[in-house]
Amino acid sequence: MTDPTTDDLECREVVEVVTDYLEGAMAPGDRLRFDDHLALCEDCQAYLEQMRTVIRVAGRPVADAVPPETMAGLLRAFRDWRR
């Protein structure tokens, strides 16, 4: 895990804001931190790619395309990667 005393984005925050990122709804400052984290974190790159695939297949914004239970499953899988 990242050091909580820095203001670097953590992986769990990436998961929380990924839909905003993909929909372009993120504040510029947050987006910068997101991109910074992504550049260094292969897990989050893989996660983002996974979400992009979901959107491409569904043809809809991710918030509509991914049912809550599916999202919960993705988040669980994502947490498992970090162990």
Ligand SMILES: [Zn+2]
């Ligand atoms: Zn990460």
